[in-house]
Structure formats: structure tokens, C-alpha cells
Amino acid sequence: MTQNEMTSDDSTDPAAVGTTATPDPSGEPLVDQSIEVDGTDSSAQAGREQVIEARDLNVFYGDVQALQDITMSIPENQVTAMIGPSGCGKSTFLRSINRMNDLIDTARVDGELYFEGKNIYDDDVDPVALRRRIGMVFQHPNPFPKSIYDNVAYGLRIQDETENLDQKVETALKRAALWDEVEDQLDKSALDLSGGQQQRLCIARAIAVDPDVILMDEPASALDPIATSKIEDLIEELAEEFTVVIVTHNMQQAARISDKTAVFLTGGELVEFGDTQSIFENPEHQRVEDYITGKFG
């Protein structure tokens, strides 16, 4: 099914797939889904669907290898955090999920990355269609120099989904916890908002088109603590409807908001991946423990 949706030009309802599994209201995983780093078949696991699955994924920038044989599965409707020191490849992995690495001339990808069962590096995959289902929020808030309304409406307009546009914009702003602050000034330039508001606007812009997955690249690193905590609350709420993958260099943040944590260490290696609680309380690898306890990085 996804194969057709991703490769066809039709604008099928992007929500159709992501909502098949009912989110667990408690936010706890239904079953233990710890995944071995050395790559056992995750599809055998019961419970949540694995939305994204990387198999032996390698990414190179020119001659430099940024990711080494990454094999991991990202479960639906949960927050999966990627942590690790600078240059460990966590952002590269994030960008490889919606093929934003395509925009980097020197980047080369090897291996497979499945999105709902379809390898997105297959020749017939259209990155534009893919990105309409896997949205992205960046490190620095990057609203367009347009009005608040036009920012949120942007994705809907390029997809020609302009029916009930006002309603959709309002819904997205409400889901992004920004509506109350901007409802009287939708015509105002987005650049007049504060940094934290801009970032929530960017989240509203990303979710307005109802993607299945939202990728977040250190979305709070440029914000003050109060704005950060708002974004964190928001991320946890978003996971009720979306699959959230977040890169952060802030370990406390990962511990607070994520269900799953992947620890990347230098050299683009995924060292450990599992339930956030067990990663932080009882990591299997000494290097991970050292990193988490602040002995390096």
C-alpha cells in the first residue's frame, strides 16, 4: 500500500496509514521492544508497528563515513531520541530518513531504509512525496518570511489541499500549542514572533499536512529553558498522533521525553538502542554508561 502512495503523484490522505494502531494512553510501550543493535529481525515483534527500519545503512560524505551499518527500527507513535556527541552521525541518520541528505552533493547512501515497508532509497521513490509524509523541524527556527497563517498553510497549498484551509491552519496551531498566543495576529509576520514561538510555528507548519513521522533536529537547542520546556511538553503530546524522531545533545531531554533512545558514538556507530529507561538506568555498554554519566562527550 505504501509503495503506491509514496510513488504516485496522487495526493492521497497522508493520515490513512499512520493511525492504524491505537496509541496507548499511558504512553508506556505495550511490550518490551528492545532491539539488538546487531540487527535481529524486528518485524517479528508484536505490538506497535515499526514505521522506520534501517538495515545496514551507511552514509558517506565524500570519503568520510558518517554512519556505519546502522540497523534499527523506530516504532510508531512513540518518541525515539538519538543522542551522542557531536559528529556521531545522529543528525545524518535523521536526515537520511526523509532523504534530506539528497541536498548535500557529496552525500552517498548505502544500505536500506524502510518506511512502512518500502525502501526509500529504491529508484522509484520520489523524495518530494516522501517528505510530504515525513515532516521535519530544524535546529534553528526557520519560519518563512511570510505571515503566521501563510507559514502554516504553506505545505497544504503546495499539495493543493486548500479546502477548509482556515480550519486546518487553526487545528495545526492548536496542536502546536501556539493558537492561544497568535489567534488575533495571524496576518503578522512570523519573524516577529519570539524564538520559542517561531519553533512552535515550525512544528505547526510541519504537522499541518498531517505527516506520519516528524523528524526533529535538536529543536530546542537554540531556545531558552522556558521555551524548551514548552517544546518538550509539545513533543510528548505529538507522539499521541505522530511518530516522533528527535535528535538531541541534551541527555536529560532525551530521558524526559523519549520512549526509545539510540546512542550514537563517534565514528557513526549505533552503540545501543532500547527503551529509554533501561538505556539510562542500566546501559549494556560501558561506553554508553560513560557517555551518559558525563565521563566524555
Added chain:
Amino acid sequence: MSTETPEPDITSRPRGRAARERMYQYLLLLCAALSILVTISIVALLARDAITFFTLVNPLDFFGGTEFLLSRDVYGLLPLLSGTLLVTVIAALIALPTGVAAAVYLSEYASDRMRSVLKPGLEVLAGIPTVVYGIFALVYVTPFLRTIGLPVNTFNILSPSIMVGIMIVPMVSSLSEDAMSAVPDSLRRAGYGMGATKFEVTTGVVLPAAASGIFSSFILALSRAIGETMIVVVAAGSQPRMLNLAEPLQNLWQGFQPMTAAMVQINSADSVSQLGFSSMFAIGLTLFAITFLLNLVSNRIAARYREEYE
């Protein structure tokens, strides 16, 4: 300034430094002020001579006059303004879309290699002396227009206007490209991240974000077209003529005399009355007023739509 003594002396200044610093400051100020002073003098002299003209000719007859005949001391501005208007409009129709398209290509689509070939090429275009464009218009463009079946006269307004348009393309493209290149990549990534195509990112994100710069380039290029002299002197003929509003197309085939060309003619004429000579300054002042107004509007609009990025 540092000394090797155990107690460094941080209080004494070399004598004369303050005076030297002041001198540098005034020297730099002088250079900055020089061009402004010259401009002010030019405008003042222009205005003085124009006032002489307007004491003898009623400004209403000048600005509303539909005939310009040096031999009969009839000085109506409108025929000259018609020529200038035609040149500007035709040149704009050619240069604005082409210039923006070229800028989009250079900024968003071209590979580094392509850019390294095209940019210098466009800059060469900007370096061609305008008299060459004029001769080209007369000798090649006009006959070419005839071969493709257009009923142009030997001297017509279309050929020089086309050449003026081509001449200002580099101005539009270079300034617009600067504006587009200044749009931060984070905005492009945001667009791509939303599933926009390259063309959608270009038209929906980059162009609006660069709008103020692009608009400024338009105004500068139009000012240049309005003030362009040599091309129209060579190829547009010297027939002051009113716009034929009943049959607009007819205008294209005929010769006109834009304001700049009229000034050249007055200046180089063998016998011209004192009044005729001073009419040159009235025309010049009007030209100056037009371009000055355009720049004023451009600054206003640019300031209003300019977006600040980190």
C-alpha cells in the same frame, strides 16, 4: 605601547596621535562628502538654468505641451516623455523577466561550473559601451526586425528599446541574484522538508524572501533605461512625436526622440536660440526628478518589505 618595565606605563599617549586620528577622520569624511557635494552642485546649477527657462516659458506649456520644435521655439515635453516612456516600458518588458529568470537560474539551479561561465558572461554584457549597442540596433536589429516581417522604419523606437533592455539585463540579474543568494539556506531546507519541489521552493520561498532586493534591482535598472542616451541617439531617430494611443502598435515602428536624445541634439546643434539652450536644463531637471522619485519609491518599498535574517 607596551614597555618592558616592571610597572607598565599605561597612561602616556604618543604625542600627536589624537591630532592624527582626527585628521584621518576628516580626510575620510571629505571623500564621503565629495560625491554628495558634487551632486548637490549639479542639481543646483541645473535648477538655476531651468528656472531661467521657466521665467520665459510657462511651466504648464512645457509639461503639457504636445509639440517640441526647436526651430520654432516650441518646447512641449510630452513628445520627449513619450519616447522615454516607450523605451522604458519596452526595455522593462524584456529585462525584468529575463533578468529575474537568469538570476533564479544562477542562484538556484546552476552548478558551480555553469555559474563560473555565465556570470562573467553577463558582466561582459554590462561592460559593452552603449554606443556599440546603439550601432548594433541600427545596423543589425532593425534589418532583422524587417526580415521577420515587422514594418519598422529605419529609425524606430523598437530596436533601441530592445537593446536598452538587453543592456540592463545584467543589472537586474546580478542584483537579484545577490538578493536570492542572501536568502538563508535554512529557509530552502524548510521548504524541501515540507515536500516542496525545487521550483516550488524557488517561487514560493526564495523569490518572496528576496522580493525587496529584486524590486530594488528593477528600479535601478529602470532608472538606467530612462537615462540611457547613446543607444537612442544612434538608433531612435530624432523625431519628437506624441504617442499614438489609437493604434498603440504603430508607435513601435516609428522613430521617437526620448528626453536624453533631445538634450544631446540641443547641445550639439549649430544654431540654437538662448531659450532652446536653456530648455536642455529644464529637460535635464525633469529627468533627474523622475529618477530621483523612482529611487525614493524603491527605498521606501525595500525598507517596508525587507526581512532581516540572523
